[in-house]
Amino acid sequence: MKFSTKLEGVTKFKAEGLVIGVTENKINNGNVAALDKILSGHIKKTARTEKFKGKAGQVLSLNTLGMTKVERIVLVGLGIEKDITLDTARRSGAKGASAMRASGIKAFGITMAAHPLNSLSSGLLAQALAEAIILASYSFDTFKTKKSDGKIDLVTFLLEKESDGVAVRRGVEKGKKLAEAVCFARDLINLPSNYATPSYLASQAQKLAKGKLKCKVLGPRSIRKLGMGGLMGVSQGSNEPAKFIILEFMNSKTDKKPIVLVGKGVTFDTGGISIKPSANMEEMKMDMSGAAAVLGAMKAASELNLRANIVALVPTTENMPGGNSYKPGDVLTGLSGVTMEILNTDAEGRLILSDAIAYADRYKPDCIVDLATLTGACAVALGNHASGLFSTDKQILEQIRQAGEETGERCWPMPLWEDYEEEINSSVADVQNIGQRWGGAITAATFLKKHINKNKWAHIDIAGTAYTNKPRHYLSKGGLGIGVRLLIEFVEKRTKLKK
Numbered sequence: 001m002k003f004s005t006k007l008e009g010v011t012k013f014k015a016e017g018l019v020i021g022v023t024e025n026k027i028n029n030g031n032v033a034a035l036d037k038i039l040s041g042h043i044k045k046t047a048r049t050e051k052f053k054g055k056a057g058q059v060l061s062l063n064t065l066g067m068t069k070v071e072r073i074v075l076v077g078l079g080i081e082k083d084i085t086l087d088t089a090r091r092s093g094a095k096g097a098s099a100m101r102a103s104g105i106k107a108f109g110i111t112m113a114a115h116p117l118n119s120l121s122s123g124l125l126a127q128a129l130a131e132a133i134i135l136a137s138y139s140f141d142t143f144k145t146k147k148s149d150g151k152i153d154l155v156t157f158l159l160e161k162e163s164d165g166v167a168v169r170r171g172v173e174k175g176k177k178l179a180e181a182v183c184f185a186r187d188l189i190n191l192p193s194n195y196a197t198p199s200y201l202a203s204q205a206q207k208l209a210k211g212k213l214k215c216k217v218l219g220p221r222s223i224r225k226l227g228m229g230g231l232m233g234v235s236q237g238s239n240e241p242a243k244f245i246i247l248e249f250m251n252s253k254t255d256k257k258p259i260v261l262v263g264k265g266v267t268f269d270t271g272g273i274s275i276k277p278s279a280n281m282e283e284m285k286m287d288m289s290g291a292a293a294v295l296g297a298m299k300a301a302s303e304l305n306l307r308a309n310i311v312a313l314v315p316t317t318e319n320m321p322g323g324n325s326y327k328p329g330d331v332l333t334g335l336s337g338v339t340m341e342i343l344n345t346d347a348e349g350r351l352i353l354s355d356a357i358a359y360a361d362r363y364k365p366d367c368i369v370d371l372a373t374l375t376g377a378c379a380v381a382l383g384n385h386a387s388g389l390f391s392t393d394k395q396i397l398e399q400i401r402q403a404g405e406e407t408g409e410r411c412w413p414m415p416l417w418e419d420y421e422e423e424i425n426s427s428v429a430d431v432q433n434i435g436q437r438w439g440g441a442i443t444a445a446t447f448l449k450k451h452i453n454k455n456k457w458a459h460i461d462i463a464g465t466a467y468t469n470k471p472r473h474y475l476s477k478g479g480l481g482i483g484v485r486l487l488i489e490f491v492e493k494r495t496k497l498k499k
């Protein structure tokens with residue numbers, strides 16, 4: 001997909017289609033009025049009969065029957081101006097792109113209601129729209145022998161004034177790089193586990209390495225030698241060798257402490273000996289969504305040339321039942337030295353993450369942020385519209401929460417009170433890997449906290465937000481690549497590249 005900009009009025013612009021953003025009850029803005037004059041009021045009349053008022057999410061798609069220089073006009077509602085956020089723009093932009101695609105249109109222009117839109121800068125607005133248009137056009141067709149042919153080739157941003165050009169082009173370029181990194185993460189998640197093995201993730205990480213981005217992969221022997229008992233234990237029931245992926249992007253001053261990102265990379269979670277029920281088990285190919293987010297974020301960071309020091313750590317394995325599997329009652333010793341009694345082999349994510357978190361300590365990090373599809377309980381608590389956010393540091397918690405608001409990848413604070421700790425006290429080891437039934441997302445986070453060595457740390461449970469069976473606006477069916485845009489925004493905030 002290509003993007004361009006053009007300083008041209010809507011009546012002069014020639015293309016297959018044109019998307020126009022309109023605010024609620026003000027659909028007859030300058031752009032619409034100019035076109036409607038040529039169309040003898042066709043837009044206004046259709047809007048009335050189809051009850052299109054410009055509410056957020058509303059779409060009106062019109063064939064111009066050759067009367068204007070564009071064959072199709074799609075109005076997308078933005079809602080009331082004072083409530084419009086970047087995510088409103090993303091969702092509306094996505095609806096516009098989808099409507100164009102549905103009509104088989106491959107090249108269209110886009111213009112939002114009169115600027116400035118609720119004081120959003122034209123650069124940020126353009127970035128958000130470029131992100132959304134690419135993300136809404138995503139589909140996973142690797143295994144379709146007949147590929148879908150409805151791909152969009154060219155999107156032209158119509159400029160209101162020449163002086164917007166630089167900011168819009170810069171915004172579009174950034175949005176494009178971010179969205180492509182999200183699509184990369186989506187592909188990793190959607191790829192079935194017979195292809196997306198731990199070795200495959202490692203090879204993909206290695207392929208990302210260029211310039212300042214360095215990659216190192218540890219195999220089973222090094223993992224064992226280092227003492228990563230959690231990762232070893234979980235992987236021992238699988239025929240696929242475990243990998244520990246290390247990506248380093250040191251693109252800031254050498255004395256600047258790195259931000260360490262950790263992603264759960266369980267390429268398939270059967271539950272192991274504590275096996276899961278078969279219904280919907282196929283979805284457990286998504287249990288490496290944290291890994292996908294972290295790898296996607298590293299790709300984006302390097303392509304955006306962010307002035308930041310970032311390290312990504314990905315422990316990756318399958319969780320399988322087998323003759324060699326770890327079993328309930330087993331005790332594992334993690335890299336942190338903490339001994340862990342296994343009461344349920346399906347609580348495997350925290351075991352492999354604990355080793356990565358302990359390994360992160362070697363970098364004397366500014367902070368550690370892990371992303372994981374860790375608990376069904378988190379999805380029960382927050383549903384599909386927010387990830388669970390836990391942190392030992394108030395500032396980091398706030399930075400991530402804020403990054404979530406701005407990117408539309410919302411995170412909601414959850415507690416880490418000491419009271420939860422006794423639930424994971426074991427009678428035979430330092431900790432046990434599950435607590436009682438209630439508050440499972442919190443006991444999982446509390447388990448991770450036991451492996452933090454004074455570092456500032458945040459944990460984001462994306463079990464409810466990483467994957468969807470019901471596509472909506474810019475979220476496609478399957479893996480969503482959630483966390484890529486969130487992490488980049490957080491890193492930018494944290495490294496003060498942005499206020």
Ligand code: BES
Nearest residue numbers: 287344346347373374375376377434463
């Ligand atoms: N990968 C799952 C969590 C999960 C569930 C992710 C649903 C996405 C959708 C995790 O490894 C798991 O199995 N967690 C258990 C923990 C329990 C055994 C304490 C769970 O949530 O049931």
Ligand code: MN
Nearest residue numbers: 269346347348
């Ligand atoms: Mn599990």
Ligand code: ZN
Nearest residue numbers: 266269287349
């Ligand atoms: Zn899992």
